[in-house]
Each structure stands twice: as C-alpha cells, then as structure tokens.
Amino acid sequence: MLMNRSIQTILLRRGPCRSHLRFNSTKKNNTEQENNGDNDKSVSKRDDDTHIQQFKIKQTTSKSAPAPMGSNGVEQLLRKNNKPYIPKFKHQRVTFEYPELPNEDQYNNLSNKPKRISRWTRYIPKILTVVGVAWAAYTIKVWYWDDPEEGQDSNELLDPNEFHKFIVTHKEQIDDDHYMIELKSKYDRWEYSFATNPDKKCLWDGDRIWSVEVKQPDINVVRSYTPLPMYYMKSEYTRSGEKKPLLRILNPEADDLDKNGTMCLYVKRYKQGEVSRYITDREIGDELELRGPTIEYKFPYHPLKKIHQRPIFKDLPSKVEPDNLIESIKRDSDLPAVDNLDFFAAGTGIAPILQVLFSKNPYLGHVTIHYSAQKPGEIGILSRFLLFLNKLDRVSIHYHYDSDPSTMLTSKEIQPPSKPNYYSPKKLDEATANLSPQEALNVRMQVMQQNEASMKSEKVKKLVQSSSERGERYETALEQAIATASRPKTPAALAIVCGPDGYVEHVSGAKDLVHKAQGPVTGLLGEKKWDNSNVYKL
Numbered sequence: 380m381l382m383n384r385s386i387q388t389i390l391l392r393r394g395p396c397r398s399h400l401r402f403n404s405t406k407k408n409n410t411e412q413e414n415n416g417d418n419d420k421s422v423s424k425r426d427d428d429t430h431i432q433q434f435k436i437k438q439t440t441s442k443s444a445p446a447p448m449g450s451n452g453v454e455q456l457l458r459k460n461n462k463p464y465i466p467k468f469k470h471q472r473v474t475f476e477y478p479e480l481p482n483e484d485q486y487n488n489l490s491n492k493p494k495r496i497s498r499w500t501r502y503i504p505k506i507l508t509v510v511g512v513a514w515a516a517y518t519i520k521v522w523y524w525d526d527p528e529e530g531q532d533s534n535e536l537l538d539p540n541e542f543h544k545f546i547v548t549h550k551e552q553i554d555d556d557h558y559m560i561e562l563k564s565k566y567d568r569w570e571y572s573f574a575t576n577p578d579k580k581c582l583w584d585g586d587r588i589w590s591v592e593v594k595q596p597d598i599n600v601v602r603s604y605t606p607l608p609m610y611y612m613k614s615e616y617t618r619s620g621e622k623k624p625l626l627r628i629l630n631p632e633a634d635d636l637d638k639n640g641t642m643c644l645y646v647k648r649y650k651q652g653e654v655s656r657y658i659t660d661r662e663i664g665d666e667l668e669l670r671g672p673t674i675e676y677k678f679p680y681h682p683l684k685k686i687h688q689r690p691i692f693k694d695l696p697s698k699v700e701p702d703n704l705i706e707s708i709k710r711d712s713d714l715p716a717v718d719n720l721d722f723f724a725a726g727t728g729i730a731p732i733l734q735v736l737f738s739k740n741p742y743l744g745h746v747t748i749h750y751s752a753q754k755p756g757e758i759g760i761l762s763r764f765l766l767f768l769n770k771l772d773r774v775s776i777h778y779h780y781d782s783d784p785s786t787m788l789t790s791k792e793i794q795p796p797s798k799p800n801y802y803s804p805k806k807l808d809e810a811t812a813n814l815s816p817q818e819a820l821n822v823r824m825q826v827m828q829q830n831e832a833s834m835k836s837e838k839v840k841k842l843v844q845s846s847s848e849r850g851e852r853y854e855t856a857l858e859q860a861i862a863t864a865s866r867p868k869t870p871a872a873l874a875i876v877c878g879p880d881g882y883v884e885h886v887s888g889a890k891d892l893v894h895k896a897q898g899p900v901t902g903l904l905g906e907k908k909w910d911n912s913n914v915y916k917l
C-alpha cells in the first residue's frame with residue numbers, strides 16, 4: 380500500500396500525466412488536463428501521445444481499488460528515455476562553464492602567499508649580474524692572459540729586490556771578446572713616477588759607483604755589470620756617408636726619461652764564462668733580466684758638493700759648458716778643493732770610472748786613470764770619450780798594455796797619497812786613529828776651521844752674483860781646460876782599484892773575499908804608503 384502511494388506521488392509530480400494517473404477520472408478532470416496541457420507548451424504533443432499510449436491502465440472495478448502492480452507502470456517509468464533528440468534553437472541552449480579550480484588547496488596556499496619584498500630584493504639580480512661578470516672577467520684574466528711579469532707593474536726602472544726585463548736594442552762587437560750592449564727597459568710604468576721627480580729618480584749620479592746584476596735564467600746565476608749612461612743614435616750618417624749607429628752620451632738634463640731607461644753594458648766575453656757568454660749571445664730584441672742598483676762605492680762627503688755641481692760631459696768637448704763658478708766659490712767660501720783621484724782599472728774595470736765621469740754631477744776633482752789591457756783597442760770608441768775628457772782637463776790617462784811590456788804599470792808611475800783636503804767626521808776618526816794626541820788635536824783644529832768656512836755657503840751665493848767677484852770667466856769648457864791644464868795637479872788623496880782579482884792583488888793587495896772585506900793595502904800602492912784610509916778595491 381505504501382509503495383503504491385509513493386508511485387502515485389511520483390506520477391502526480393509529472394505535471395502533464397497527472398490526469399492520467401487519476402483513476403476513475405471524470406470529464407471535468409479531462410477538461411482540467413486539457414487546460415493544463417495548454418499551459419505546458421514545453422512538452423510536445425507527440426510526447427503526450429506516447430505517454431498516453433503507454434499508460435494503458437486497466438479499469439478496476441472500484442475507484443478505491445489499488446493500482447495494479449503489472450509491469451506496465453514502474454517498468455515503463457524506469458525504462459530508458461527514448462525521447463528523440465530535438466536540437467533547440469541556439470538561443471535556447473544552455474551552456475555550462477567549468478567552475479574555477481579551487482585555490483584553497485595546499486599548493487596554492489603556499490605559492491600564492493603574498494611575497495614580502497624588501498628594499499634590497501630588487502637589487503639582488505643586479506648585484507648577482509655584476510658579481511658574475513666580475514668573476515667571468517677574472518677567470519678570463521687568470522686562464523687566458525699571462526700573469527704580469529716581474530717588474531711589469533713596478534714604479535722603478537730598477538729594483539734591487541726583483542728582476543726587471545730589458546730588451547737588447549743594439550749590440551756592437553768591439554773585438555773578439557768585447558761588446559757594447561745597449562739595453563732599454565721593456566716596460567714603461569716606471570716612467571710616470573720618474574716624470575714626477577726626475578732629479579731624485581735619475582740613476583746617473585757621479586757621486587757613486589753602482590752596478591746591476593744580470594741573470595742567466597737557464598742556470599739561475601747572476602753576475603754584476605756596470606751600466607754606462609750611453610745610447611746608440613741609430614739613424615746617424617757618418618762622415619763617410621754610412622748609416623751606422625753612433626754611440627752617444629746620455630744627457631739626463633735634456634733626454635726625456637733618460638732615453639726611456641736606456642743604458643749600455645761594456646762586456647768582456649769569457650770562453651767559459653756562464654753569464655758573459657749568455658749576454659753576448661743575445662741578439663737585438665732579446666731580453667735580459669736586471670736587478671739593482673747596487674751601490675758599490677760612494678765618494679766621501681765634501682761641502683763643495685752641496686753648493687756646486689760640475690757641468691755634465693757631452694759627446695763633444697765643444698758642447699760642454701765651462702765651469703766658471705768653481706774657482707770663485709772655492710775662494711770666497713774658503714772651501715778646499717775636492718781631492719784628486721787615482722783610478723786603477725784593468726779590462727772592463729774601466730767601466731765604473733766612465734760611469735762616474737759620464738753621469739750628471741761628475742767627480743769634481745781631477746782623475747788620473749791607469750788603464751791596463753791586453754792590447755790596444757779593447758775599449759773601442761770609448762777611448763775617444765776618454766780623450767775628450769782629457770782635453771777638458773778632467774782626466775789624465777795612462778795606457779798599460781800586456782802586448783807592449785814597456786808600458787807595464789810600475790810603482791814608479793804611482794805617487795804617494797796626499798793628505799785629504801777635507802775630513803768628514805768619519806774620515807777624521809779614521810785619520811786620527813793612529814796619530815799622537817797632539818797631532819790628532821792639530822788635525823781636528825784644522826778641520827774645524829774648514830768647517831767654519833763651509834758655513835759661509837750663504838755668503839757664497841751672494842758673492843757669486845757680483846761679476847767683479849766672480850773672477851776669470853771662460854766662454855767654453857775647452858778654453859777653460861787650456862788655462863787649467865798647465866797648472867800642476869795635487870797628488871791624489873784617494874785611490875780606487877777595479878779589475879780581475881789578479882790585477883787588484885798586483886796593484887793594491889788581494890781583497891779578503893772570505894770576510895767580504897777590503898784586506899790590507901799592499902802591492903804597488905802599498906809600496907807608496909797608500910793604506911786602507913785612502914784606497915778602495917772594487
């Protein structure tokens with residue numbers, strides 16, 4: 380019974396069928412159904428007919444009888460809808476859109492979290508880019524570019540602690556064993572600091588003797604050599620019309636940056652010599668590594684040097700300026716002359732005194748050079764410059780050749796030392812060490828008077844302005860030399876010896892190589908009463 384009721388309810392809910400499901404339906408009902416049918420126009424007529432045809436309800440005997448349970452009713456309802464598909468007009472179509480994905484899931488909760496952007500966040504990509512570019516540049520530099528060479532970034536032309544590269548720019552073979560090698564600095568960074576203070580940075584100062592160490596890189600051995608302030612003028616025509624490079628003296632006052640760090644080495648090639656063979660085997664364009672400068676000797680202090688410098692030596696004596704001030708300064712300031720010097724050289728040992736005489740601020744005293752060599756011609760063109768120095772009355776030169784025994788150096792040609800004209804405090808201590816107290820006092824009194832005189836240097840500056848006080852004036856250095864050459868020279872108070880060990884031993888006694896000391900003065904100089912206070916062995 381219950382089941383029947385529910386079926387009735389279902390059937391009744393289907394609007395258009397309502398009348399058909401009523402059992403014992405009346406005409407009135409039929410009229411209602413018609414009216415309802417008119418209202419429900421959405422159902423097709425055919426549909427109605429089908430339903431009507433299908434619902435063949437058996438007439439019951441009683442209106443209150445239950446609905447028959449045959450297969451016509453429920454089964455019919457449950458059967459598949461066979462309603463044919465009738466496309467509707469477009470405007471009648473119902474469209475559906477997929478709903479958006481729920482954004483409240485775990486992932487979206489995480490990813491859609493509002494980001495906190497700090498002030499710096501926006502710069503991070505830029506910073507990372509800059510770091511990346513810098514790193515890439517550094518990598519390229521390290522892997523693809525060579526490391527800077529030793530000395531490449533140096534502010535000095537030469538450094539005593541590291542080797543700097545130089546290029547061989549000219550090589551002249553003087554004879555079988557002797558060469559002039561012109562070198563030029565490979566790098567130029569040093570030039571910037573040099574240009575700011577050329578006077579201080581200039582290496583060429585005649586107040587000292589200095590050397591450089593040249594490296595033989597294959598066996599890592601170094602030897603000392605004495606650079607000369609000289610260069611080769613490459614495009615000069617000689618008198619005979621040949622285009623032959625000419626050796627010239629560097630002029631630090633006129634040549635920019637000392638000709639870009641140019642210097643010459645005068646080298647003797649020894650057959651078994653490791654470094655001399657290496658140097659003389661270099662060709663133009665090859666490199667040499669130099670370390671220095673090493674000060675080998677500094678001339679004793681003299682107050683005159685503070686207020687006066689001798690004009691620089693040039694290629695030709697006619698180009699050299701006269702030294703008109705020297706005599707008036709000495710006279711007016713009561714300053715003694717700078718001591719004269721005896722220089723004993725053998726072979727390439729001549730290089731140190733040439734360095735001093737060709738540099739600016741050349742030695743102020745007169746220099747007597749005793750040059751010993753195996754045969755004439757070993758110094759090549761350098762002998763011409765020695766001749767010019769002689770013409771300027773700056774040097775006297777004596778040649779001694781092994782090939783001509785009559786010229787051999789003997790003690791006869793050596794004069795005993797004279798007393799120094801001026802005692803520096805150090806020299807004074809040395810000089811008075813072996814004197815009696817009275818003699819030492821006399822020497823000290825004499826020195827005090829000299830020092831007082833040197834204090835007048837301010838007065839000197841005033842006096843030299845006055846033409847009447849200046850004394851004799853010369854137009855050229857040659858003219859001055861002619862006048863002074865005839866005056867006798869005071870014997871030297873200082874002697875320097877430079878050459879092979881055997882030569883040094885012969886002239887002044889051997890150096891104490893074990894203790895790296897001078898050793899006692901014996902030999903030719905010892906015979907003439909020279910001693911350690913006035914002899915220096917290079």
Ligand SMILES: Cc1cc2nc3c(=O)[nH]c(=O)nc-3n(C[C@H](O)[C@H](O)[C@H](O)COP(=O)(O)OP(=O)(O)OC[C@H]3O[C@@H](n4cnc5c(N)ncnc54)[C@H](O)[C@@H]3O)c2cc1C
Nearest residue numbers: 602603604605645646647649651652653654655727730879
């Ligand atoms: C301060 C200083 C400045 C110098 N300046 C110069 C310079 O301007 N020009 C220059 O050419 N040299 C100069 N020398 C000498 C130079 O340093 C070397 O000693 C020389 O070039 C030989 O070196 P090497 O390596 O070729 O010979 P090494 O390999 O040292 O010696 C090889 C052979 O040569 C012989 N030998 C080496 N040196 C001499 C020598 N001086 N005399 C005789 N036999 C020798 C040795 O007996 C040895 O058998 C200077 C030395 C000093 C200390």
